[in-house]
Amino acid sequence: MISPEAATTLNLALLGAASLSGVAGISARRTFLRNLGVRLAVLAFAGQTLMLLLGFHKTLPNGLSLGAYSQLLAWFVLLGGIVVWRRLRQPTPLLFASPLCFILFAVSLPCLDTAVTLPASLQSSFYALHVGALFSSLGLLTIAFFAGLLFLHLEGRIKSKRRMPGFWQDMPAISLLDKINALTVLASFPLYTLGVISGLIWARNVFGASVTGDPKEVMSIAIWLIFGVLFHNRLVKNWKGRKPARWTVLVFSLCLFSIVVINTIMNTYHAFVRG
Amino acid sequence: MESDIYLVGLNHRTAGVDVRERFALADCCDRERWALPCVGPIRESLILSTCNRVELLAAGEGDITGQMLRCWASARKARMSEIQPYVYIHRSLEAVRHVFSVASSLDSMVLGEPQILGQMKAAYRKAAACRTTGVILNRLLHKSFSVAKRVRTETAVASNAVSVSYAAVELAKRIFGDMRRHRVLLVGAGEMAELAATHLLQNGVDEILVANRTHARGEDLARQFRGRAVPFERLADFLPSVDIIITSTGSPEPIIRAGDVRAVLRARKNSPMFFIDIAVPRDIDPDVNSIDNVYLYDIDDLKEVVEENIAGRRDEAGRARKIVNEEVAAFAAWLATLDVQPTLVALVGRGERLAGEEVARTLKRLGSDDEKLREALEIMADSLVRKLHHDPIMFLKHGCAHQESNTSRISAIRRIFNLDTDS
Known part of the structure; x- marks a missing residue:
């Protein structure tokens, strides 16, 4: 059986080629290269799915590693991009997501042996639900973020009557970007809610209280509230265009802060992921 | 010659x-x-x-x-x-x-x-x-x-609109993408506005509504665009149901104000609207552009887009000329081969004729009519001729790259192989 390192390297190569091809296709305005980038990203996704199905990570000496988490996140981001590509026939978010997934894979390679061991006190059946729901939500939110960012740039140019030079002309129409943002946000929030609720129940089972004041917990609830405002206004108040795009960028940035800064620097129950 | x-x-x-x-x-x-x-x-x-x-x-x-x-x-x-x-x-x-x-x-x-x-x-x-x-x-x-x-x-030499009406359609596509589910309202009549409506129709918009102060003229236009005329006085009632509005009336005052559009947008659940104001004086209050999900381009904005596009095409023309130069060089190479073509044909023809004659002579000397032997001899003779011709053909083709010595190379091959007198 192929080793996790070899499989990771293979996927890293595929994602690297997908990113290069996608970026070259967008900047040189070549449809062939863009299509190649999409196909390579799909191939990388299929390869990673196979890795997951065959349970490569179980062969890691110390259980699920930090690298494996990083790869799992990349898998959900690719899944989000592929869903948008298939449903809306729009490959741009997937092409934008490929370099991010490449980075996640590159970061994972030296961490495949860095074991992430859940402390015995935190062992719970909620673990898979909590991580699965949050990661799938984050994958969709990443696509919403790229669509929102692109919308803000293109809409700004149209609104201010600035020229749309070169490859910007090949970008999707702003209405479509808004639609992508809406669909991914509406799908992402319930999953995020599930992740947070499962975390709260888990915390009550372990610590006897749902809210313990842990920085990660506080941040997650704050994000959930802001995300909730975005979700509610998208769904009920018909928010469209610039406003939800800005809120999506804010929510994604806070999630990024929560993962990168709180998990790695602050004193939190989630510090176990440092390995 | x-x-x-x-x-x-x-x-x-x-x-x-x-x-x-x-x-x-x-x-x-x-x-x-x-x-x-x-x-x-x-x-x-x-x-x-x-x-x-x-x-x-x-x-x-x-x-x-x-x-x-x-x-x-x-x-x-x-x-x-x-x-x-x-x-x-x-x-x-x-x-x-x-x-x-x-x-x-x-x-x-x-x-x-x-x-x-x-x-x-x-x-x-x-x-x-x-x-x-x-x-x-x-x-x-x-x-x-x-x-x-x-x-x-x-290159992008042919991309981007270089007319006001096309520029308006391109902008509409950047906002809405697929035009099939969108409706257009033409307010007033004017050559440029009608042209923009025609281009939008060609791009597949769902329906064109026409509002004109003279209702009969509006009906004529609606017929032209296979759309329907609506009363000019009830313009505000129809605004929520349209996505693109082209105005070109002779009104001295704006006929659509920012306050009206805000109300329309609420009724439309914030779906984007694109206003194209071709009238002078303008028909639409410029403040409309400051409303979220509303885009307003007047005639000057569109002209500016066109001028930028023309400048963009000029920039691309340099790249296009490089491609033309490459292709001219390739065509020159082909033209040069035309000179050697008759000599190549004569050389190959002479070889095939000699091979055929030698095969027939050898078979006659052997007194054999064995088909397999004939085939083997023909293959051998053809192969021999091809191999013998390889170097002279390369010599001729190589000469094509050096135009000055082309004639002398052709002449040398014709003399060596006796192509002018050989029959």
Whole structure:
């Protein structure tokens, strides 16, 4: 059986080629290269799915590693991009997501042996639900973020009557970007809610209280509230265009802060992921 | 004597419209009245006559430009001296470069416009029907079509609208993408607004509504666009149901204000709206553009977009000319092979004939009529001839890259292999 390192390297190569091809296709305005980038990203996704199905990570000496988490996140981001590509026939978010997934894979390679061991006190059946729901939500939110960012740039140019030079002309129409943002946000929030609720129940089972004041917990609830405002206004108040795009960028940035800064620097129950 | 390519013509840069009309050859291109007969030194010919250019393209021996001009003048019942001041003449690779540039729309009045390629194809079809094109012009025209395609795909010389109405449609596409589910409201009537509506209709918009102060005129326009007329007084009632609004009324005051649009947007659940204000004085309050999900372009904004697009096309023309130069070099290489073609054919023909004779002689000497033996001998003889010819053929083809020694190489091969006297 192929080793996790070899499989990771293979996927890293595929994602690297997908990113290069996608970026070259967008900047040189070549449809062939863009299509190649999409196909390579799909191939990388299929390869990673196979890795997951065959349970490569179980062969890691110390259980699920930090690298494996990083790869799992990349898998959900690719899944989000592929869903948008298939449903809306729009490959741009997937092409934008490929370099991010490449980075996640590159970061994972030296961490495949860095074991992430859940402390015995935190062992719970909620673990898979909590991580699965949050990661799938984050994958969709990443696509919403790229669509929102692109919308803000293109809409700004149209609104201010600035020229749309070169490859910007090949970008999707702003209405479509808004639609992508809406669909991914509406799908992402319930999953995020599930992740947070499962975390709260888990915390009550372990610590006897749902809210313990842990920085990660506080941040997650704050994000959930802001995300909730975005979700509610998208769904009920018909928010469209610039406003939800800005809120999506804010929510994604806070999630990024929560993962990168709180998990790695602050004193939190989630510090176990440092390995 | 070798054939060369000649081009004689006038265009919008060298002649005014009155001169272009006077010397147009559009009605002289049918078989019966062909203006440039392929007789004498003119071997092949083609005439391109459009509103912006009249060009005669020919392949022939010696300097045939005088004869081309004579034919042209006589077809238009004019003297040569009347045409000459407006005419440009290109020869050999310059003519090739010009044809490629014209097909790629680099020589057009509106850089990158697509019509010229269709006109060239039509001219070529006519010439081919009259059987006035041959090896050289067939190849040149086919190549020019592929060069034009390459230029269009590899550069942005033909992208971006260079008219106000097209610019409005392009902007609408950037906002809405697929136009099929969107409705347009035309308020007032004006040439540019009608043109924009026509382009939107061609791009597949769902329906066009027309609101005009004179309802009868509105109904006429609605019929023209296969849409429906709505009462001008009830304009506000129809605004929530349309996505693109084109206004061009003669009203001295704005007819749509920011407050109205805010209310409309609420009714539309914030779905985006695109206002195109072509009227002067403007029909739409400029503050409308400050509302979220609403985009307003007036005539000056659209003109600015067009000017930027034209400048963009000019920038791209440099890249397009590089492609044309590459293709001219490739065509030059092909032209050079034309000189060696007869020698190659003679050389290969002589080899095949000798091989056939030797096989027959050997079979006769052996007194055998065994089919397998005949086949084996033929294969061996052919293979021997091919191998013997490989070096002389390479020597000939290699000569093509060095034009100055081409004639001497051909002459050397013809003498060595006795191709001129060998029968």
